[in-house]
Each structure stands twice: as structure tokens, then as C-alpha cells.
Amino acid sequence: MEINKSQIEKIAQLARLELSEKEKMKYQEQFKSILGFIDSLQEVDVSDLDVLGLSGDFSNQLRNDVVLDCPEDEKELAINQAKEVENKQIKVKRVL
Amino acid sequence: MEYNKLTISELHDLLQAGKLSSLDLTEFFLARIEKIDSSLKACISIFKEEARRQAKKADERIAQGEKNKLLGIPYLCKDNILTKGLKTTAASKMLENYIAPYNATVIEKLNNEGAVLLGKTNLDEFAHGASTENSAFFVTRNPWDLERVPGGSSGGSAAAVSAGLSVFALGSDTGGSIRQPASFCGVSGLKPSYSRVSRYGLISMTSSTDVIGPITKNVEDSALVMNVISGFDQNDLSSCSLEIDDYLKNLNKNLKGLKLGVEYNFIDSLDVKMSDQIKKSLAVFESLGVEIIPISLPYNKYAGSVYYIITPAEISSNLARLDGIRYGFSSDLKVEQSNNNLNDIYLKNRGQSFGEEVKRRVILGTYTLSSGYFDAYYKKAMAVKEKIKREFENIFETVDAVLTPSSPHIAFKVGEQVDDPLKMYLEDIFVTGPSLAGLPAISIPAGFVDNLPIGIQLFSKKFNETIVLNLADQFQKKTDYHQKNPNIN
Numbered sequence: 001m002e003i004n005k006s007q008i009e010k011i012a013q014l015a016r017l018e019l020s021e022k023e024k025m026k027y028q029e030q031f032k033s034i035l036g037f038i039d040s041l042q043e044v045d046v047s048d049l050d051v052l053g054l055s056g057d058f059s060n061q062l063r064n065d066v067v068l069d070c071p072e073d074e075k076e077l078a079i080n081q082a083k084e085v086e087n088k089q090i091k092v093k094r095v096l
Numbered sequence: 097m098e099y100n101k102l103t104i105s106e107l108h109d110l111l112q113a114g115k116l117s118s119l120d121l122t123e124f125f126l127a128r129i130e131k132i133d134s135s136l137k138a139c140i141s142i143f144k145e146e147a148r149r150q151a152k153k154a155d156e157r158i159a160q161g162e163k164n165k166l167l168g169i170p171y172l173c174k175d176n177i178l179t180k181g182l183k184t185t186a187a188s189k190m191l192e193n194y195i196a197p198y199n200a201t202v203i204e205k206l207n208n209e210g211a212v213l214l215g216k217t218n219l220d221e222f223a224h225g226a227s228t229e230n231s232a233f234f235v236t237r238n239p240w241d242l243e244r245v246p247g248g249s250s251g252g253s254a255a256a257v258s259a260g261l262s263v264f265a266l267g268s269d270t271g272g273s274i275r276q277p278a279s280f281c282g283v284s285g286l287k288p289s290y291s292r293v294s295r296y297g298l299i300s301m302t303s304s305t306d307v308i309g310p311i312t313k314n315v316e317d318s319a320l321v322m323n324v325i326s327g328f329d330q331n332d333l334s335s336c337s338l339e340i341d342d343y344l345k346n347l348n349k350n351l352k353g354l355k356l357g358v359e360y361n362f363i364d365s366l367d368v369k370m371s372d373q374i375k376k377s378l379a380v381f382e383s384l385g386v387e388i389i390p391i392s393l394p395y396n397k398y399a400g401s402v403y404y405i406i407t408p409a410e411i412s413s414n415l416a417r418l419d420g421i422r423y424g425f426s427s428d429l430k431v432e433q434s435n436n437n438l439n440d441i442y443l444k445n446r447g448q449s450f451g452e453e454v455k456r457r458v459i460l461g462t463y464t465l466s467s468g469y470f471d472a473y474y475k476k477a478m479a480v481k482e483k484i485k486r487e488f489e490n491i492f493e494t495v496d497a498v499l500t501p502s503s504p505h506i507a508f509k510v511g512e513q514v515d516d517p518l519k520m521y522l523e524d525i526f527v528t529g530p531s532l533a534g535l536p537a538i539s540i541p542a543g544f545v546d547n548l549p550i551g552i553q554l555f556s557k558k559f560n561e562t563i564v565l566n567l568a569d570q571f572q573k574k575t576d577y578h579q580k581n582p583n584i585n
Contacts, residue, residue, distance in 0.1 A: 003463065015412060015462040016419070016439070017455055018447025027459060033518045034460065038401040038473070046479035058291075061333045077181065077197035081423035090422055093438040 003031045099124050100260025101581060104169055104317045107263060111158055111168045118158070118168030122151035122212050125170045129214065129261050132584055137236050138246075138256040140175045141183050142215035150212040157210055165320050165344075167210035172262040174253050175216035176223055177308065178297035179203055186299050187231040188221045190418050190425045190449040200297020201332065202266060202308050202325045209324045214262055217252030221451045222415065223273055223301050225249050226523035229514050230453045237510070238280060239582040240548050244507040247277030247523075253311045254281040259584050264312045264321055270302045271403045272527030274309050275539035279502035279551025282541045284568065284578060285311045286318045287527075289559045290534030291336040293322075294329030300414040302407045303334070305531045314578050315540060315569040319343035322561065338559060346562040347569040352385035356567070357495035359393045362526060366501060370550060373543040374501050377552050380574050381499070381567070389495050395487045398480050399529040404521055405464050405477035406532075412461030415454070420445030456517060485533040492557045497567055500526045502539040502551035526553060536561040540568045541577035549577070 008028055012019045019027075084091035099107065099121060110116040126144055133139050147170065154168035173179065176186045178196035180203075185191045199207065206213070220230035228236040228251030236251045238244040239259040246255040250267030254277035257265050267274040269287035278285025286309045293308045300306060310321035323344060328337040358378060363371045378388055419442050420426045427444035450458070464473035491498065504525055513519045530537040530553075537555035544550065556563045572578050 007463075008459065011459050011462045011466065013443075014466065015458050016416075016442040016446050017450065017458060018443040019455070023452075023455065027456060030456065030517055031460070031463075034404065034521070037518055037521070038405050038464075038477075041398060041401050041405075041476050041480050042472075044395075044398060044476075044480050044483065046476065046483065049479045049482055051479045051482045061337065063330060063333065074180070074197045077195060078423075081194065081197075082421065083426040092421055093441060 003028060003035065100128060102263075103313055104165065104263055104320050107169060108165055108167075112163060118151040118154040118212060119148065121168065122147050122170050122214070125214055125262055132259055133261060135237065135242060136239060136255055136259055136261075136584065137234050138217055138252040138259065138261060139172065139215050140185055140187065140218050140233060140252070143182055143213065146182065147212055147214050154210045154212060162210065164209045166206065166324055168212065169263050170212045170214050171206070172214050172217050172253060172256050172265040173203065174219055174250050174265070174267050176219060176268060176299040177203060177266060178299070179213065179216065182216075184216065184299075185233075186222045187219045187233055188449065188451065188454070189232045190420070190446075192232070192425065194423055196297075198297065201294035201329045203297065205324055211324075217250070217256055217265060219252055220249035221454050222299065222411075223249040223268055223270060224411070224453045224457055226272065226276055226520050227508075227513070228252060228277070229510065230451060232451050235510055238507045239584045240282065241507070244509050244548070245280070247280035247503070247507060249273040249277075250285070250311060251277045254278050254283055254285065257281070257283045257311050257313060258582055260581065264310055264317055266308060267311045268298055268306060268308050269531065270305050270307075271407065271531045272524035274311060275502050275527045275537060275551070275553055276524060278311055278539040279541075279549065280507040282549030282577070282580065282582070283311055283313060284315050284318055284538065284540045285309065286322065286538045286561070286565070287531065287536065288322065288326065288561060289536045291334055292536070292559065292561065293325050294327070294332040294335045296329055296331035302410040303414065304406065304410060305534070315538070315565055315572050316344070316347060318538070319347060319565050319569070336559075341562050343561060343565055347566055349566050350385070351381075351567065351570055354386045354497070354567070355389050355495040356381055356386050357389050357391035357491055357498040359391050359396070359498070359500060361392075362500050366504060369545045370501065370505065373545055373550055374552060377542045377571065378499070380571055384570055384574065386567075391491055391495060391498065393487060393491070393529070395480070395484045396529045399484055399532055400521060400525060402477045402481050402484065402532060403524070403528045404460070405473050406481065408457040408461030409465050409474055410461070411457045412465065415458055418446065420449065425449035453517070481532050484529055488529070488533045488535065497554055497556040497563055500553045502527060502553045506545050506548040506550060530555045534558050536564050538564050538568050540571060541580075543577050544580075
């Protein structure tokens with residue numbers, strides 16, 4: 001399976017990654033061998049299986065939907081890492 | 097006194113007898129790091145003042161009669177595990193200045209036990225790699241030969257324990273990231289069963305296989321660390337609520353009659369010096385009364401392909417949270433000063449701070465999950481993963497554990513494979529299968545080839561850490577490979 005430059009550009013947009021022209025070329029080249037490697041799976045017959053998600057040895061563990069307060073110092077440490085903070089809130093560009 | 101050569105139990109006895117204080121021991125390791133790490137480059141951060149504070153507290157607790165096994169014992173931790181108020185970088189430019197707001201559960205448990213955190217170790221950025229060359233900051237060296245890599249992604253932790261910069265270290269393993277560097281550096285490294293240890297506070301990479309585990313000088317130390325870090329955690333509902341065995345107490349059980357499966361095709365695929373040395377370890381197990389049973393694992397050859405679909409897919413999703421807005425790397429674009437839209441800010445923050453391998457995996461994962469390719473890649477990989485898992489389950493109906501090489505070769509030279517990502521992906525050929533199946537697996541030293549350490553991997557049924565640790569411990573009682581130290585001072 002090959003992957004062309006415009007596909008790389010589309011995927012990079014979807015993944016929110018800015019790539020240089022050099023990177024695009026490099027990844028396009030490397031993906032040939034990587035996709036060739038993972039394509040080996042196509043030879044495996046899995047028609048007897050329909051698996052998606054967690055396998056049999058897991059079951060959901062639930063907890064009560066209760067709000068647990070977070071220590072004040074942890075809140076401060078978390079909020080203050082943002083580039084722009086105002087009144088304990090993180091400032092972002094208008095999205096609408 | 098060469099405290100760097102002593103195990104947890106030996107140091108515990110000295111601390112309890114009052115022959116040594118935790119503060120002195122901590123100063124010993126801080127001085128050793130200062131002296132050696134400029135050439136080894138195993139550590140990203142050293143927290144001198146915090147370590148001294150924790151050591152003094154440990155000394156007070158010892159004086160009050162507390163006898164916890166890890167009380168006062170200095171350790172290092174892979175830098176993708178959160179440490180409150182202290183830098184946690186994941187070896188990425190994205191998190192270069194990130195201060196963790198809370199402790200990972202494993203750190204909290206070690207704090208309660210009284211272990212002393214010295215600092216954080218280097219890794220491949222976000223644990224993506226097998227050589228520690230993908231760190232955004234610097235390459236860690238192998239203490240046995242500074243021209244060579246320590247393996248990865250927990251290369252800093254393995255190199256540090258091997259060089260005696262701390263008594264033990266924590267690593268994380270997703271497809272071999274504890275076991276492969278442990279084999280390259282000649283130390284013991286356990287990947288516990290999936291869900292055995294809480295991952296709260298571990299920076300997520302591949303949530304379906306990520307596990308935290310110990311890297312230690314010997315198997316007994318791994319058992320001691322496991323006794324502290326294992327168990328259910330309210331903050332990680334993927335952690336299992338099964339009762340935890342006393343891993344230490346379960347060492348020293350007689351191995352007579354135990355069946356150990358060996359896939360000879362794996363061993364015969366190695367170069368002759370490696371395979372001869374691995375075969376010697378089979379003889380050691382036979383001398384302990386273990387029966388060697390030839391087995392066949394035909395699906396294992398697909399483990400790498402499955403891994404490099406599932407892992408990038410989960411990475412593309414897990415790393416989506418890193419947008420540089422709430423925390424992390426921020427390009428020069430300011431919210432109000434620029435005309436750019438929010439999307440441009442995401443593109444720049446991520447594009448300018450993620451390294452080459454991280455981008456490669458994010459793109460690969462986004463591609464295999466994208467519309468039209470999902471069934472051919474991800475769904476197929478999940479089905480083959482199930483085949484691999486069932487193959488192991490069948491094997492464990494006839495054998496108690498399996499032995500394989502940990503790595504197809506000795507540590508390679510820095511730079512040798514860096515431009516060939518596929519070759520790097522094949523590093524984990526023997527260790528990825530047990531990761532995909534969630535099995536407990538350990539790598540222990542099994543001798544030397546060309547003066548560099550090699551390792552064997554032992555794994556068993558899910559949650560059967562006790563048999564893995566017991567086999568590995570008895571092997572170490574019959575061999576002295578794990579007692580050899582690199583000549584680095």
C-alpha cells in the first residue's frame with residue numbers, strides 16, 4: 001500500500017500537525033516500508049473471529065458518580081501551566 | 097562501601113541496624129549521579145533538595161521503629177510518570193517545562209512506603225522507541241559501552257540501575273520498553289500483567305497495553321517493588337481488583353516438575369554466539385528440575401505488525417490532548433495578538449514540539465483509523481491480536497511458562513538504526529507478543545556476548561507473576577550474570 005503526498009497532507013491536517021515539505025517527503029517514503037510490513041496481516045485468516053474492543057477477561061468496574069474535590073494546590077499547579085490565564089480561567093481563541 | 101552494588105534487602109538491613117542513614121545513602125547516590133551521569137546521560141532531572149527532605153523523613157520513620165522494606169531506599173523514575181510539583185517531561189519538547197499537578201498512584205504508594213525519589217530518567221519521547229535515541233533532549237548511553245544504546249524506551253532507568261545510580265527504578269512497558277533495555281543493560285526488568293499496577297499518572301501511550309513495572313539489580317528486588325506498587329486503584333478503573341500475592345514469599349518454591357516451553361525457532365534464528373549462550377540457560381533450568389518442552393508459536397511473527405497498527409492508532413488518540421493550550425509547548429502565537437484561528441495554533445504547537453517518531457506514529461495512527469481503512473487495519477489487527485492471545489492460552493495448557501530471548505541481538509551502536517524506523521520496530525520481536533496478550537513477563541541477565549549483556553525473557557499466564565518471578569529468582573541463585581557490573585565509575 002502506498003500513500004501519496006496529498007494523503008499525508010490531509011492526515012496531518014486531521015491530526016493537527018504542521019509538517020515541513022521535507023517531513024512530508026520523508027514520511028511518504030518511510031510509510032512504504034512500514035505499510036508493507038503491517039500488510040503482512042492480510043494473509044491471516046480471521047473469518048472465525050469478530051473481535052473489536054476488549055476481550056473476555058475484562059468487565060467494567062464502576063464507581064459512584066460523586067464529585068470529589070481536588071486539593072487547592074493541585075488546582076493552582078494545573079491552571080498556572082497555561083500560557084494565558086485570567087481569573088483562574090484559561091484563555092483561548094474564540095471558537096464560534 | 098560500594099552501596100551501588102547492594103540490593104534492597106541488604107540496604108534495608110543496614111538502615112534498620114542503624115549502620116547507615118537514608119540521608120547518607122541518598123547523598124551517596126546524588127554524588128554518584130553527579131560524577132557518572134555527565135557521560136551516561138541517564139537522568140533528565142535530579143531533585144536534590146526534595147530527595148534530602150524525603151530521606152530525612154525516612155530516617156525519622158526508621159527511628160520510630162517502622163520496618164517497611166523500601167523505607168529509606170533511593171530510586172529513580174521514568175519521566176513519563178507524574179511527580180507532583182516536579183518536572184515531568186516525557187522527554188518531549190511539548191512538556192519540557194511541565195510541572196505535574198499530582199502524583200501518579202505508584203509514586204504515592206512509594207511515598208507512603210518511604211522510598212526516596214532521586215529524580216527522573218530519560219526515555220524515547222512519550223516512550224515511542226527502542227533505543228532512547230528519540231528523546232528530545234539527549235541520547236542515553238549504555239553503561240557497558242558508551243558507544244552503544246541502552247535500549248528503550250525505558251533506557252534511562254535501565255542504564256541508571258546498571259550503573260548503580262539508584263537502587264531501583266520504575267519503567268513502563270507497552271511492547272517491550274522495560275524488558276528490552278533491561279536485557280541490553282544487564283539488569284532485571286518485569287512487565288507485570290496488564291492491569292496489575294495502576295496507571296493513574298502515567299502519560300498514556302497505548303492504553304490497551306501500557307504497564308508500569310520495576311527495573312532492578314535482581315529478581316528479589318523486583319518482587320519487593322511489586323509488593324508495594326501492585327493493586328486496585330479507584331483512580332484507574334482499568335486496574336484489576338484481584339488480590340495481590342506476596343511476591344517475595346512466593347520466591348524459593350521448588351521448581352521440580354515445572355514445564356518450561358521453548359520455541360527453538362526463536363533461538364535458532366539468532367547468531368550462533370547468542371543462541372549458544374541462551375541454550376546454556378536452558379541447561380540451568382534443567383539442573384533445577386524443570387522440564388523443557390519444545391513449543392510452536394506460529395502467530396508470534398504477526399505480533400510486530402499488530403503492534404504497529406494498534407499502537408499508533410491509540411497514540412494518535414491519546415496524544416490529541418496535547419494542544420499546548422492548557423499546558424505544554426506554546427508557539428509564539430498569542431490568542432489575541434494574532435489573526436490566526438485556533439486550528440493554526442494547534443498545528444503550530446504540535447508541529448513545532450513533537451519529534452520525528454511521535455509525528456510518524458500520530459500520522460500512521462490517524463491514517464489506519466481513517467474512514468475506509470479502519471476495517472483493513474485496526475479491525476484486522478484486533479482480530480490477529482486475539483489469535484496471538486489464544487495461541488498463548490493454548491500453550492499454557494501444556495506448559496507453566498515460556499522462555500525466549502529478550503532481544504534478537506546485543507545492544508547496537510548509537511546512530512546505527514536511527515534512520516530506519518522499520519528496523520527499530522523489529523527490535524521487539526520476542527517481547528511484543530506477551531504485551532499484546534497482557535501476560536506477566538520478565539527479562540533477566542543470561543550471560544555475555546562480545547562483553548555485552550544478553551537477556552532471557554520468561555512469561556506465564558495472565559496474573560501469574562509469582563511463577564515468573566520464582567523461575568527467574570531460582571535462575572539467579574544458580575548464576576552470577578546479574579552480579580556483574582559495568583566498569584563505570
